[in-house]
Amino acid sequence: MKIGFIGLGIMGRAMVLNLIKGGHTVTVWARRAESMQPLLDAGAGAAEGPAGAAQGNEIVISMVADAPDVAEVMRAVAAAAEPGLVAIDMSTIAPAAARRIGEELAAVGIDFLDAPVSGGEVGAIAGTLSIMVGGSEAAFAKARPAFECMGKNVVHVGACGAGQVTKAANQIVTGMGVLAVAEAFAFAAKNGVDRSKVREALLGGFAYSKILENHGQRMLNRNFKPGFKSWMHEKDLNIVMQTAHELGLCLPGSAATAQMFNAMVGSGMGEEDSIAVLKLLERLSGQE
Amino acid sequence: MKVGFIGLGAMGRPMAGHLQKAGHQLFVWARRLASVGDLAATLCPTPAELGRCCEVVFTVVTSSADVEALALGRDGLIEGMAPGSVLIDCSTIAPESAREIAARLGEKGIALLDAPVSGGVQGAIDATLAIMVGGEAGVLERVRPLLECLGQRIVHIGPNGAGQVAKACNQMIMVAAIQAAAEAMRLAAAAGVDCAKVQLALAGGSAASRVLDVMGERMVKRDFSAGIEARLHHKDFGLVLEAGRKSGVPMPLTAAVGQQLNALMAQGWGRDDTASLLRVLEVR
Numbered sequence: 154m155k156i157g158f159i160g161l162g163i164m165g166r167a168m169v170l171n172l173i174k175g176g177h178t179v180t181v182w183a184r185r186a187e188s189m190q191p192l193l194d195a196g197a198g199a200a201e202g203p204a205g206a207a208q209g210n211e212i213v214i215s216m217v218a219d220a221p222d223v224a225e226v227m228r229a230v231a232a233a234a235e236p237g238l239v240a241i242d243m244s245t246i247a248p249a250a251a252r253r254i255g256e257e258l259a260a261v262g263i264d265f266l267d268a269p270v271s272g273g274e275v276g277a278i279a280g281t282l283s284i285m286v287g288g289s290e291a292a293f294a295k296a297r298p299a300f301e302c303m304g305k306n307v308v309h310v311g312a313c314g315a316g317q318v319t320k321a322a323n324q325i326v327t328g329m330g331v332l333a334v335a336e337a338f339a340f341a342a343k344n345g346v347d348r349s350k351v352r353e354a355l356l357g358g359f360a361y362s363k364i365l366e367n368h369g370q371r372m373l374n375r376n377f378k379p380g381f382k383s384w385m386h387e388k389d390l391n392i393v394m395q396t397a398h399e400l401g402l403c404l405p406g407s408a409a410t411a412q413m414f415n416a417m418v419g420s421g422m423g424e425e426d427s428i429a430v431l432k433l434l435e436r437l438s439g440q441e
Numbered sequence: 442m443k444v445g446f447i448g449l450g451a452m453g454r455p456m457a458g459h460l461q462k463a464g465h466q467l468f469v470w471a472r473r474l475a476s477v478g479d480l481a482a483t484l485c486p487t488p489a490e491l492g493r494c495c496e497v498v499f500t501v502v503t504s505s506a507d508v509e510a511l512a513l514g515r516d517g518l519i520e521g522m523a524p525g526s527v528l529i530d531c532s533t534i535a536p537e538s539a540r541e542i543a544a545r546l547g548e549k550g551i552a553l554l555d556a557p558v559s560g561g562v563q564g565a566i567d568a569t570l571a572i573m574v575g576g577e578a579g580v581l582e583r584v585r586p587l588l589e590c591l592g593q594r595i596v597h598i599g600p601n602g603a604g605q606v607a608k609a610c611n612q613m614i615m616v617a618a619i620q621a622a623a624e625a626m627r628l629a630a631a632a633g634v635d636c637a638k639v640q641l642a643l644a645g646g647s648a649a650s651r652v653l654d655v656m657g658e659r660m661v662k663r664d665f666s667a668g669i670e671a672r673l674h675h676k677d678f679g680l681v682l683e684a685g686r687k688s689g690v691p692m693p694l695t696a697a698v699g700q701q702l703n704a705l706m707a708q709g710w711g712r713d714d715t716a717s718l719l720r721v722l723e724v725r
Contacts, residue, residue, distance in 0.1 A: 403700045419690055
């Protein structure tokens with residue numbers, strides 16, 4: 154399939170490599186030219202701007218930071234698109250923003266899928282991302298072969314916006330999950346108990362989770378390199394909290410967690426992995 | 442002085458009345474004519490037209506978008522107000538919106554004061570509002586006599602936006618105090634203790650506060666009819682938490698209280714008083 158790809162950050166880069174490996178013809182564009190080069194070396198073509206990434210392709214994918222970026226590149230895509238193009242955004246943005254973009258594209262005859270991912274850099278490299286998709290059945294069927302190169306667990310959740318709702322739900326669980334593991338470790342350490350043993354024991358019981366296993370191990374190694382940057386998790390939790398505010402939805406745990414991530418960004422840890430919330434807890438309790 | 446007034450709601454109406462009683466010539470524009478009632482004022486067809494007639498214009502409306510539309514939108518104040526005139530916005534809006542509106546008006550030589558108020562409907566009626574002002578100190582001095590018709594404590598906080606920051610701080614403290622009062626009342630009731638007596642006793646001690654007086658009494662009497670509609674506090678909490686986020690300042694208590702307000706909205710009590718936070722604690 155001929156695929157255009159916009160946005161070549163930690164995630165986008167790895168996803169493009171998997172599309173190429175899957176035999177697709179990929180043209181790429183990124184705002185920073187230097188992030189394009191490694192992919193051109195790997196066999197991708199270079200597009201001139203986001204419009205160029207749409208031209209002549211069957212699908213175009215964006216993987217950028219936030220809703221205004223998505224809206225901007227999709228406007229360029231809309232202006233250049235040919236009939237039958239499927240536009241896919243795999244960034245994490247607010248469900249309401251995804252619905253708005255979907256409506257704008259539908260108005261000019263372009264099918265839009267919101268298809269955010271979970272699984273982080275590791276999942277993107279291994280091609281094992283979870284991909285949660287909102288949009289029409291037909292567009293999903295068309296894009297499916299591309300999704301299957303990038304992810305393992307590809308679920309068509311519902312109409313436009315449903316993918317982002319699912320991702321927001323995912324960020325609630327992972328945000329609180331990371332905080333829960335960090336709090337358990339802080340608790341163990343303050344009580345003079347070896348946290349690696351605590352992790353080992355918990356892995357066999359009901360507290361088992363991928364977060365306890367993977368993120369927990371990185372906390373033990375004090376490896377705070379991203380991974381998933383905490384400012385991005387903060388951004389995602391803000392999507393959750395704003396949506397909850399608009400809907401009149403009480404989410405006390407998410408609210409508390411969002412404030413911890415807010416504090417991380419405020420104290421200069423935004424570029425570190427979200428597991429650095431452990432350091433914040435340790436500072437608050439004088440455990441450094 | 443020729444004074445314009447837009448936003449004749451529960452707060453705005455008594456405020457406009459005070460200005461008129463003080464001898465100022467009042468011009469109004471209202472989306473709903475009915476809200477003008479028996480106020481002796483000249484009715485203007487558009488905000489722009491009102492702006493043309495007045496040296497000073499007050500706005501007391503709900504959201505950032507409302508103020509932006511009134512000030513900068515089609516037939517907005519900016520089209521009518523003369524250089525040297527002053528817009529005093531008493532609404533509670535985002536600090537950055539206040540700054541943006543000030544910049545746009547400033548290009549035309551119109552001054553903005555962001556002047557949100559605290560004290561509720563009673564404070565508006567009694568002309569005892571606290572007024573926190575952002576903008577140029579010189580502009581404030583020019584219009585201070587007008588503000589003195591409305592309130593007793595008028596504080597120049599800083600440049601444009603600073604008044605709204607102060608108001609955000611006010612809302613955080615006040616609604617958190619309402620939540621604290623609600624939890625105390627709920628605990629007292631659940632323990633089989635007379636809430637009225639608890640409230641009476643606390644009013645004489647270290648926990649005494651205006652919120653405990655006013656909201657505590659509403660809770661004791663289970664009078665949830667709106668003084669200030671809870672939906673407005675809910676709106677304000679959106680602004681406050683966004684400001685905290687932009688500054689990277691953790692506000693765990695404010696965030697928790699915000700969720701209780703979300704629950705209040707979900708229960709359909711947005712047009713009741715914020716004392717309804719007590720009822721949220723009673724949901725089973």
